[in-house]
Amino acid sequence: MSQTIKITYREAFKQGLREALQNDDRIFLMGEDVGRYGGAFAVSKGLLQEFGEERIMDVPLSESGFVGAGIGAALAGMKPIVEVMTVNFGLLAMDQIVNNAATLLHMSGGQLNVPVVIRISCGIGQQLAAQHSHSWEPFFAQVPGLVVLSVGTHEDARGMLHTALQSPDPVIIIEYTSMLNLEKEISTDMGAVNITKAKVIKSGKDISIITYGTGVYKCLESADELAAEGIDAEVIDLRVLRPLDEETFLASVAKTHRALIVEDAWRSVSISSEISSRIMEKAFYELDASVKRLCGVEVPIPYPLHLEQASVPQKSDIVKAVKRIINP
Amino acid sequence: MPKTKSKKIDLDAKKSRHLFYQMLLIRKFEDKAAEEYTKAKIRGFLHLYIGEEAVAVGVIQALTDDDNVLCTYREHGHALARGMDAGAIMAEMYGKQEGCSRGRGGSMHLFDKSINFFGGNAIVAGHLPMAVGMALASKKQKKGNITCCFFGEGAAAEGEFHEAMNLAALWKVPVLFVCENNLYAMGTAIRYSHSVQELEKKGAAYGVESSAVNGMNLMDVIEAANEAVQKVRDNGKPYLLVCNTYRFRAHSMFDAELYRDKKEVEEWKKRDPIPEFQEFLLKQKIITEKEIKKIENQVDSEIQKAVDFAEAGTWEPIDQLTEFVYSENETK
Numbered sequence: 084m085s086q087t088i089k090i091t092y093r094e095a096f097k098q099g100l101r102e103a104l105q106n107d108d109r110i111f112l113m114g115e116d117v118g119r120y121g122g123a124f125a126v127s128k129g130l131l132q133e134f135g136e137e138r139i140m141d142v143p144l145s146e147s148g149f150v151g152a153g154i155g156a157a158l159a160g161m162k163p164i165v166e167v168m169t170v171n172f173g174l175l176a177m178d179q180i181v182n183n184a185a186t187l188l189h190m191s192g193g194q195l196n197v198p199v200v201i202r203i204s205c206g207i208g209q210q211l212a213a214q215h216s217h218s219w220e221p222f223f224a225q226v227p228g229l230v231v232l233s234v235g236t237h238e239d240a241r242g243m244l245h246t247a248l249q250s251p252d253p254v255i256i257i258e259y260t261s262m263l264n265l266e267k268e269i270s271t272d273m274g275a276v277n278i279t280k281a282k283v284i285k286s287g288k289d290i291s292i293i294t295y296g297t298g299v300y301k302c303l304e305s306a307d308e309l310a311a312e313g314i315d316a317e318v319i320d321l322r323v324l325r326p327l328d329e330e331t332f333l334a335s336v337a338k339t340h341r342a343l344i345v346e347d348a349w350r351s352v353s354i355s356s357e358i359s360s361r362i363m364e365k366a367f368y369e370l371d372a373s374v375k376r377l378c379g380v381e382v383p384i385p386y387p388l389h390l391e392q393a394s395v396p397q398k399s400d401i402v403k404a405v406k407r408i409i410n411p
Numbered sequence: 412m413p414k415t416k417s418k419k420i421d422l423d424a425k426k427s428r429h430l431f432y433q434m435l436l437i438r439k440f441e442d443k444a445a446e447e448y449t450k451a452k453i454r455g456f457l458h459l460y461i462g463e464e465a466v467a468v469g470v471i472q473a474l475t476d477d478d479n480v481l482c483t484y485r486e487h488g489h490a491l492a493r494g495m496d497a498g499a500i501m502a503e504m505y506g507k508q509e510g511c512s513r514g515r516g517g518s519m520h521l522f523d524k525s526i527n528f529f530g531g532n533a534i535v536a537g538h539l540p541m542a543v544g545m546a547l548a549s550k551k552q553k554k555g556n557i558t559c560c561f562f563g564e565g566a567a568a569e570g571e572f573h574e575a576m577n578l579a580a581l582w583k584v585p586v587l588f589v590c591e592n593n594l595y596a597m598g599t600a601i602r603y604s605h606s607v608q609e610l611e612k613k614g615a616a617y618g619v620e621s622s623a624v625n626g627m628n629l630m631d632v633i634e635a636a637n638e639a640v641q642k643v644r645d646n647g648k649p650y651l652l653v654c655n656t657y658r659f660r661a662h663s664m665f666d667a668e669l670y671r672d673k674k675e676v677e678e679w680k681k682r683d684p685i686p687e688f689q690e691f692l693l694k695q696k697i698i699t700e701k702e703i704k705k706i707e708n709q710v711d712s713e714i715q716k717a718v719d720f721a722e723a724g725t726w727e728p729i730d731q732l733t734e735f736v737y738s739e740n741e742t743k
Contacts (some may be wrong), residue, residue, distance in 0.1 A: 161548045163544075
């Protein structure tokens with residue numbers, strides 16, 4: 084039996100990063116404050132001292148510039164990991180991500196692949212107000228050519244980077260700042276993870292709760308509460324938001340015949356609207372109840388804690404929604 | 412208007428003829444592209460390089476095969492100067508799968524990895540950060556090659572230009588920025604888009620060495636480019652070369668040219684780089700009238716071959732539509 088260790092979400096990322104840098108000389112980390120400051124969220128703390136400034140590059144506040152440079156370096160044979168401090172600043176690099184990283188393979192007729200990994204901090208829940216609280220996974224997930232990963236668990240924080248760096252194509256890794264200090268047990272031999280499949284995190288028979296990112300632990304805890312009341316919920320972490328692994332959640336719906344989709348992103352044109360559509364298109368006759376969604380309220384996220392909490396689904400909302408689906 | 416200076420550069424007869432051939436090839440290729448566009452053989456946006464030939468030819472001759480080249484959406488001339496097959500370019504513009512980008516890109520997205528030609532980039536200034544990244548990779552890999560990035564003066568108003576200049580200087584990477592100042596960002600004259608119109612001055616803000624050259628004169632461009640390329644190669648640092656030039660044709664085939672005076676265009680046409688270089692070669696007795704005729708015939712036949720190749724090209728089957736979105740080989 085393998086042993087487990089207690090580890091924070093932050094430390095899991097750092098271990099993944101260190102391992103990557105140790106394994107391949109072509110890999111380097113570039114981003115704002117990743118070196119001397121130790122990473123805006125201390126994920127890369129100490130790595131500059133360990134690997135030197137060629138491998139851990141502090142960059143100026145030029146999101147489009149350095150993300151573009153990462154893409155160029157990838158084209159020319161390097162394996163850059165580009166860290167974008169927060170997803171809101173990431174918008175300034177959207178041109179590079181969407182117009183260059185995602186298109187070059189196609190518009191060159193297959194000649195130029197772009198093996199860049201772009202890590203972006205994301206999420207709502209730290210009273211950072213409207214310009215620093217976002218769940219913008221849907222923006223990225225809309226774009227063909229990108230692989231979009233959402234890190235909802237410590238296992239994935241530890242292992243997704245490793246696999247992302249094997250990808251010949253651009254990978255966006257969405258990380259969640261609100262989870263950085265969260266401790267969980269993971270296996271000590273935890274390493275690379277698959278980045279093509281969703282994962283059934285908890286198996287159940289009464290309802291499929293489909294989620295990603297910050298929703299994963301929330302939904303797991305909700306499922307525990309529901310279990311105490313005799314409801315056996317299955318929890319699915321989508322993990323890969325593009326290309327979507329529909330097989331996993333369709334199979335789950337075929338088993339439970341009910342689905343609730345949970346996300347922090349704004350409701351309209353979101354990941355959940357896509358999942359819901361696919362269930363309608365491909366598993367309609369499996370359903371015993373209409374698919375329900377719990378999403379972010381469509382408002383710029385406000386500063387006060389009570390309003391912020393009211394903007395995104397909470398555990399109590401999830402529990403309530405599940406009960407309403409099962410006992411209408 | 413800048414004056415044409417007379418330069419003395421050692422160009423052997425063979426190279427002179429080759430460069431003349433390239434300029435003429437670009438001119439006639441673009442004429443043919445316009446013709447094919449009116450016949451609806453080429454669709455989408457078509458941006459012609461006519462008038463600016465001396466810039467691409469003069470700069471690219473200074474590069475080695477290992478150097479990287481990135482261009483804008485007005486890049487047919489650069490592709491030809493870099494040695495891309497005219498047929499592959501024409502087929503690309505026809506949208507045929509025999510095109511250099513399998514027809515997926517069209518006129519604005521010519522790519523050929525085998526000659527280190529990285530587009531064909533149609534977001535103004537979007538390729539500048541990539542060029543810096545490619546140069547950064549060269550530096551990290553100690554490859555010794557340089558990256559040459561062409562863009563227009565319109566791009567110099569974009570944030571990505573300024574970010575790229577700063578990053579290149581900060582990181583000391585071997586990139587040659589070539590600003591093709593043709594005085595119009597689509598239909599907006601430079602006086603309406605730049606507070607400082609001597610674009611070479613923008614280098615100083617970033618500690619990037621820069622110079623400006625008359626882009627209508629091949630010999631001037633060659634001299635400036637040779638010097639700039641040598642500097643980038645020797646000291647591994649970026650350089651900004653501004654080539655002041657002019658496009659004789661409209662911005663694209665949709666452009667009624669309401670923003671500039673016909674007389675202005677006629678004035679610039681008097682400085683057409685091709686007759687000027689031809690005159691120079693004749694005067695220097697590097698070439699004869701007879702040889703010019705021969706070169707013209709060769710160019711015509713190459714272009715005819717390109718059109719024939721494009722015409723004979725085939726359409727990619729629709730069932731292949733979703734290819735090249737992700738690499739097939741997961742372990743590349």
